[in-house]
Amino acid sequence: MSRLRGGESVASFEGSLVSRSIPIDPPSFQAVLQAAPAPRTVWAAPNDASIESTENDRDPTIVGSGAAAVLRADGPARFERIRNQADALVADSDTDTTWAARPRLFGGFAFHDDHEPAPPWTGFSGAQFVLPRIQITWGDDAAWLTTNAVGDAPALETRIERAHRWVSSLSATGPTADPPGIHHRERLTDRSTWRTAVTASIDRIRAGELRKVVLAQALRATLDGELSVADTLCRLRESYPDCFGFLVDATDGRYFLGATPERLVSLQGRSVHTGALAGTTGRGNTPTEDDRLARTLRESEKNAHEHDLVVNAIREQLDPFTRQITTGDRRVRRLATVQHLETPLSATLARDEHVLSLVEALHPTPAVGGLPPDRALTTIRTTEPFDRGWYAAPVGWFDTEGNGSFAVALRSTVATRDVATLFAGVGIVSDSDPDDEWDEVQLKYRPVLDALQ
Numbered sequence: 001m002s003r004l005r006g007g008e009s010v011a012s013f014e015g016s017l018v019s020r021s022i023p024i025d026p027p028s029f030q031a032v033l034q035a036a037p038a039p040r041t042v043w044a045a046p047n048d049a050s051i052e053s054t055e056n057d058r059d060p061t062i063v064g065s066g067a068a069a070v071l072r073a074d075g076p077a078r079f080e081r082i083r084n085q086a087d088a089l090v091a092d093s094d095t096d097t098t099w100a101a102r103p104r105l106f107g108g109f110a111f112h113d114d115h116e117p118a119p120p121w122t123g124f125s126g127a128q129f130v131l132p133r134i135q136i137t138w139g140d141d142a143a144w145l146t147t148n149a150v151g152d153a154p155a156l157e158t159r160i161e162r163a164h165r166w167v168s169s170l171s172a173t174g175p176t177a178d179p180p181g182i183h184h185r186e187r188l189t190d191r192s193t194w195r196t197a198v199t200a201s202i203d204r205i206r207a208g209e210l211r212k213v214v215l216a217q218a219l220r221a222t223l224d225g226e227l228s229v230a231d232t233l234c235r236l237r238e239s240y241p242d243c244f245g246f247l248v249d250a251t252d253g254r255y256f257l258g259a260t261p262e263r264l265v266s267l268q269g270r271s272v273h274t275g276a277l278a279g280t281t282g283r284g285n286t287p288t289e290d291d292r293l294a295r296t297l298r299e300s301e302k303n304a305h306e307h308d309l310v311v312n313a314i315r316e317q318l319d320p321f322t323r324q325i326t327t328g329d330r331r332v333r334r335l336a337t338v339q340h341l342e343t344p345l346s347a348t349l350a351r352d353e354h355v356l357s358l359v360e361a362l363h364p365t366p367a368v369g370g371l372p373p374d375r376a377l378t379t380i381r382t383t384e385p386f387d388r389g390w391y392a393a394p395v396g397w398f399d400t401e402g403n404g405s406f407a408v409a410l411r412s413t414v415a416t417r418d419v420a421t422l423f424a425g426v427g428i429v430s431d432s433d434p435d436d437e438w439d440e441v442q443l444k445y446r447p448v449l450d451a452l453q
């Protein structure tokens with residue numbers, strides 16, 4: 001239940017955040033997710049040693065259940081408004097938690113400043129963050145149970161005992177239903193409209209009006225059976241263990257979930273990790289073919305250009321905040337269905353900042369928007385025949401001190417129990433080919449489609 005009163009930018013809470021935590025035997029992720037009362041939130045950290053992190057900032061996997069507070073905001077100032085509400089909530093907070101189990105707010109933002117919560121995005125504000133009543137956190141080899149409340153410390157002691165009994169009673173593995181199956185697919189962008197749109201963007205890039213734009217498609221899948229959010233996320237996590245799994249519950253039977261390979265930014269103290277992910281090829285049927293495709297990707301001038309624009313833009317966007325930025329080596333990131341060019345970047349902040357300031361500065365990177373940003377965003381708005389909603393926008397968490405971790409919500413779907421709408425996009429540069437880009441979009445639908453059928 002939200003304790004938020006008044007307008008969205010005038011946050012006022014009946015008390016401050018209180019939080020208690022205890023170590024627990026690690027329960028089954030799937031069993032917790034299956035049984036947790038709504039609204040549920042999930043942040044499943046990549047299980048990938050190649051993702052840079054320091055000892056302390058290894059991102060944990062967390063399932064949240066219920067809402068001790070909900071923050072919402074709309075419009076271009078939504079980042080700042082969430083920040084103001086969160087500051088009011090955490091002022092004078094009382095927590096006894098360890099670092100890993102600390103209370104976090106989970107949520108994200110709409111892609112466009114002027115987002116309207118119309119179908120399929122009904123219930124999704126311009127920004128929404130939830131402080132869960134119960135948080136289960138899985139670290140490398142330990143787990144914690146955290147209970148959060150606003151201003152009600154005594155009740156927490158009883159609640160944590162009750163929650164502990166509940167978690168301990170869950171069976172080791174949750175039930176796994178078959179995927180729901182898909183009985184009808186409807187493209188919201190047809191092939192000839194796509195060709196026309198991509199060709200028009202290429203013409204504008206060649207005329208010097210744009211440098212890059214990322215255009216997306218949407219696909220509406222009507223499901224055969226009922227969607228199980230828990231099973232779908234578990235399947236995604238199994239196939240994409242080195243991606244960020246996420247779930248946002250709009251609380252009216254609509255969910256936004258996915259497994260994205262793209263980190264937007266993580267901040268711990270003054271240490272920043274981010275990265276550029278742009279430039280794509282498929283997977284081969286054999287290791288030799290895989291390597292050949294990876295080599296062609298690495299050597300492609302078109303992909304190098306598409307990628308470099310992202311690296312340079314991230315460096316520029318971070319520059320005002322940082323003392324020093326390090327650009328790592330470009331590499332090929334191999335996922336189950338595609339291979340991407342990836343460059344890790346790390347930085348040290350010049351002064352203390354809230355992660356939301358970095359999120360606001362970086363969103364949208366040219367991996368999902370384009371350059372120059374304003375023209376690219378207008379092109380996206382006027383070209384795409386659907387609302388991106390939260391697709392390609394920041395999702396993640398922040399804590400009471402302004403640390404946090406955010407990903408770019410790709411390879412995702414907004415779903416009800418019987419319809420899933422999928423989104424996928426591609427970077428268009430001067431020598432893009434509309435048909436190749438069409439094929440690349442289809443590859444990027446695969447993670448969610450495979451988890452649904």
Ligand SMILES: C=C(O[C@H]1C=CC=C(C(=O)O)[C@@H]1O)C(=O)O
Nearest residue numbers: 278279280367410424425426427
């Ligand atoms: C916009 C998407 O991917 C971005 C991230 C990686 C590679 C991309 C590309 O090669 O076009 C895109 O920039 C998407 O998956 O919907």
